[in-house]
Structures are given as C-alpha cells and as structure tokens.
Amino acid sequence: MDKQSEAADAAPPTPQSERNPEAGKGDAVPGxxxxxxxxxxxxxxxxxxxxxxxxxxxxxxxxxxxxxxxxxxxxxxxxxxxxxxxxxxxxxxxxxxxxxxxxxxxxxxxxxxxxxxxxxxxxxxxxxxxxxxxxxxxxxxxxxxxxxxxxxxxxxxxxxxxxxxxxxxxxxxxxxxxxxxxxxxxxxxxxxxxxxxxxxxxxxxxxxxxxxxxxxxxDQTAKPKAWSVLPRIHHHLDLFGFALFAPAVIQLLLALQYGGNQFAWNSSQVIGLFVGAGATFIVWAFWNYRKGDDALLPVSIIRRRTIWASALNYGFLMSTLLGVSYFLPIYFQAVKDLNAVLSGVNLLPTIFPQLVFAIGSGVLVTKIGRIPPFSIFSGMLVSIATGLFSTLQEDTSLGKRVGYQILMGVGLGSGLQMPIVATQNSVSPKELTAAMAFIVWAQYMGPSIFLVLYNVVFDASLRNLLPHDAPGVSTEAVISAGARRFRDIVSPEDLPGVLKAYSDSVDRVFYLVAGVGVVVFLSAFGMGFKDIRKKDGGAAAAAAAAPAPSEKEAPRDSEAASAVPASRANREASKEHGPGGSDSGDLSG
Incomplete structure (x- = not known):
C-alpha cells in the first residue's frame, strides 16, 4: 500500500468521502x-x-x-x-x-x-x-x-x-x-x-x-493475506504486550475476587496479587509506549482526549447499569419478598425506556450533531435516579419505584451508545478496531471493579446494621441464608429489623452508584463538542496523519493543489483543539 493510500486510510471517513473517497483525483475509483x-x-x-x-x-x-x-x-x-x-x-x-x-x-x-x-x-x-x-x-x-x-x-x-x-x-x-x-x-x-x-x-x-x-x-480497510501474516504474527498482534497485559488484568480481578471472600483484604495473598498486578502493568505500560502505534493499545489512540473520556464515560455508565441490575433485585427479593421471576418483571420500567431512548438518541444525534449533550443528560439522570433509589424502604410506593426506574432507563438509553459514536467520529477506519476494543474493554473493567466495591459496601453495611436493628438474630446465619431464605430462620418479631437492615444496606450501595453517575456526567464534557455532521473533517485528519513527503516523493502539482485545503483545515483544527493536537482525530463522518 503506498503512502497516499495510507494517509487516506488515516482520515476519519465522512459520508461524502465514504461514498467516493478518491473523488476529484483523476481516475474514478468506486467507493x-x-x-x-x-x-x-x-x-x-x-x-x-x-x-x-x-x-x-x-x-x-x-x-x-x-x-x-x-x-x-x-x-x-x-x-x-x-x-x-x-x-x-x-x-x-x-x-x-x-x-x-x-x-x-x-x-x-x-x-x-x-x-x-x-x-x-x-x-x-x-x-x-x-x-x-x-x-x-x-x-x-x-x-x-x-x-x-x-x-x-x-x-x-x-x-x-x-x-x-x-x-x-x-x-x-x-x-x-x-x-x-x-x-x-x-x-x-x-x-x-x-x-x-x-x-x-x-x-x-x-x-x-x-x-x-x-x-x-x-472490510473497509485492506487486509493482508492470512498466510502472509502468520510468520510475524507475534509482531502484528503484539503478543508480548498481550502476555504482559493479560496477567496484569487477571491478577487485579483475582485480588478483587479473593478480597473479603476467600482471604482477608490485608492477607498476603490479596496484597501479593495487587502488587503483582501493579508491577506487571507498569512493565506493560513501558512496553506499550515503546511500541507506539504497533502496540496492543496504540498510543496515538488512547492519548486522545475524546477516546479516554469516552472510555471513562462508558465504563462508569455500565457500572451504574450493573449496580442497578444487581441490587434492585436484592431489594425486590429481600425486602419486598418477590421471587426471581417477579423481581425481573419489576425491572421492566427500566428496560423499556432504556431501549426506546437508546434507539431514539442514535437518530437524534445525527440530526443535532453534538454528542456531549446526550451524555451530559444521561449522567445527570442516572445520578438523580440512583440517588432516588437510595431512599427506597419497605413501604416505598409502587408509583415512586416505577418513576425512579423510568428516570434510570431514560438516562441509560440516552448515553449508552454515545461513547461509541464519539469514538467512531474520532478515528480513521484503520484505527477503528483498536479504538473499539479499548472502549469495550472499559465496559468490562468498570463493572468488574465496581461490582466488588458495591458488594463490599453492602456486606459491611449489613454486618453493621443487623446487630443494631435485629439484635435477636445471628448476623452470620442471616447472611449465609441469602436474600431469599433468611425469612425461614428469622422470627416474626425480628423480621422488621432484618428488613430495615437489608433496605438500608441497599440504600448505601446506591450512594456509591450515584457517585459513579456523577463521573458519567463529568466525563461527558471531554468527549468533544465538534459537530459530527460536518463533511470537511477528513481532510484535516489526513493532513495530520500523513507523513511528510521526501524530496523523492514530492507531490505532483495536482496533488499539491489538493493538499492546500487539507493543510488549511489542519491549521483550523489545531486552533480549535489546541497545540497538543490530542483531539486532532476528533472529526466527523
């Protein structure tokens, strides 16, 4: 592939250029x-x-x-x-x-x-x-x-x-x-x-x-023949980087899994896993930086503000979703005495608004052209809804519960895909797969970490509240029985106190979930306010991404002429994003 085509591939696509990316260069090339x-x-x-x-x-x-x-x-x-x-x-x-x-x-x-x-x-x-x-x-x-x-x-x-x-x-x-x-x-x-x-x-x-x-x-970008890749697959896939990255992630998640369960948080096993994860991650980060754009996570992608802000937004938004998905059923089953099927049915007020607004926001963002307003709105509603969830008690009315869940569903649906849309409009076709992998990885890591924190808060709260609210029951027996079966071992006299302890413990989890929602709100401001409807962004990114031609590769007159508006667009983009250029790729299709 020649340098011209590589430069073209480096530019984020636009609707016009996608239909015919080489239009105006002489020979007709199908889009x-x-x-x-x-x-x-x-x-x-x-x-x-x-x-x-x-x-x-x-x-x-x-x-x-x-x-x-x-x-x-x-x-x-x-x-x-x-x-x-x-x-x-x-x-x-x-x-x-x-x-x-x-x-x-x-x-x-x-x-x-x-x-x-x-x-x-x-x-x-x-x-x-x-x-x-x-x-x-x-x-x-x-x-x-x-x-x-x-x-x-x-x-x-x-x-x-x-x-x-x-x-x-x-x-x-x-x-x-x-x-x-x-x-x-x-x-x-x-x-x-x-x-x-x-x-x-x-x-x-x-x-x-x-x-x-x-x-x-x-495939919208050229791919080499599979057989030609195999001899150097370790280079193409950065297998050494993967061999460092995967153990770091696994050690971190194992430490979170073991802590407070199989081993105490201050045990040598858990501390050793945290230290091992940190040390391995530092070595991987050094290797990843040295590899540059050939790395497992290309440096030029993850250093862009739009990309890391989108990853942060997506990871924290999914953490609020998982917090609600896990702890509302605990409230329904433990406090309201519903079985697993009915607790799932009671989540429908969250599900339907989420679906409708996920599709609707996707249509609207192409009309409005600005991504952050949707994510800001999402973070605001998610924070409010989870804050309201923290007021749930045994006697909370059905109307209030449904209203809180509708707010949550609207908030989730409005922001669910915005990090993905922002990322797609910030990278070239060649960069898209790596950028998407990074964004989706954030979706996995955020909930993996926060679900552990939610459980720590819930367990600690329940252990502290049960002796106070229900002094006549065994704390360990209630916890071991689980959210559905503790009623079998608790007397009618002690049941109200146990229900209050469960309800208040769920409320404290939602305090943390609401804080996570605030990060969703704040991170939305870093996702780039550029109008994604503009059709002239690709030229700037192409000029920024393309290597400077040597004397032997000086452009022909027609190419030089076509490069003038590109360089002008690049200067305009630099003015908008600042001298760092961290968001130079934050351009629309």
Missing part, C-alpha cells in the same frame, strides 16, 4: 461497498442476538447458583461462576482489536462466536465445578470479541451517518440480556434444569452463525 435490504436486516438480527446472548451470560448464572452449588457441593466456588466469565473477557478484549485489524472481520468474529459456543457447551455438560469454571472462562474469552466486533460489522456495513441509530439498536436490545439473565436463569432452574441456561446458546447460536456465514461483510 466502499455497503449492505442494504435483506442482507443488512439478516446481519443486524444476527449480531443483536449474539450480543444479547453475550450479555445474558453475565447474569444468567446468578439465579442458578443455589442449585449448582447443591449439585456439585461447591459453595466455596460461587464467586468463580461469575468472575471466570469476566476474567476471560477482560483479559482478551484488547487483543480482539489487533485481530480484527489484521484478519477478516467476518471470519474473526465467527471464530470468537464459535469459542463462546464451545464454552457454553462445556458449561451445560459440566460434570464438576471445575469443569463449569473452565467453560465459563472459555465462553468469556469468546465473548471478548463479540460486542466490539459487532460494532465494527455495523461500521463496515453502513455509511457513518446511519451508524448511530443501528448501534443504538444493537446496544439497547443487547443490554436486555443483562437484566433478563436472572429471570431466564431462574425459569430454567425452577422449571427444568440450570444446564439450559447455557445450552440455550446453541440453537440461538445457529440463528447467529447462519446469516453471518452466508452474507458477505465488506
């Missing part, structure tokens, strides 16, 4: 090919279903755990059933960006989906707790490429002006998996067997793999 009609519908249905299944697996196991521990006599392994999936996803996520940038997008994505399905089979067929944990880790590794790959498939399938609405559809529907997971898992566990919580991925997986296999999905 990128996109999907339409039935083919586009089939691909969209397939990737939405795949992302739904991926997020379903993050929470489907929660209501199946009691029966699993009974079958395998594995109460001490409870934490691993959820964390093994997260470990696999978070460790492999950055590598997915490199894989998608080097190999065919379609076949790479199908490979990740196949690994996800293999992990699901192992989970469903598990004959021991260890086999189930291994299956969950394999499924998580496969899931690591599904969401970022789906976003890249949408980006390759339609012009940039159509992407926000379609990505909003993907995100809005897929997120239902997180909320419906406990309901589906509870239904299978109660009505048949917990194994179908995992086997369900197989028949639905056929509906995913079929359309993707049959439909040609265009």
């Amino acid at each position: 990128p090919k996109y999907l339409a009609g039935t083919k586009l519908v089939l691909v969209m249905v397939a990737i939405i279903l795949a992302c739904f299944l991926m997020l379903l697996d993050t929470s489907v196991v929660s209501t199946a755990v009691p029966q699993i521990t009974t079958d395998f006599h594995s109460l001490t392994d409870v934490g691993w059933y959820a964390s093994a999936y997260t470990l696999g996803s978070a460790a492999f996520q950055p590598l997915t960006g490199k894989i998608f940038s080097v190999f065919s997008l379609k076949w790479s994505w199908l490979t990740f989906f196949a690994v996800f399905e293999i992990g699901s089979v192992l989970c469903g067929a598990a004959t021991s707790s260890n086999m189930l944990i291994v299956g969950r880790a394999i499924a998580g590794a496969g899931a690591s490429g599904l969401l970022s790959g789906a976003i890249n498939i949408v980006s390759s399938s339609v012009p940039i002006e159509r992407r926000p609405a379609l990505i909003g559809m993907v995100m809005g529907i897929a997120q239902l998996g997180t909320v419906l997971g406990p309901v589906i898992g509870g239904a299978f566990t109660s009505g048949y067997t917990w194994r179908w919580s995992f086997y369900i991925n197989l028949p639905l997986g056929a509906l995913v793999a079929g359309p993707i296999t049959l439909v040609h999905i265009p």
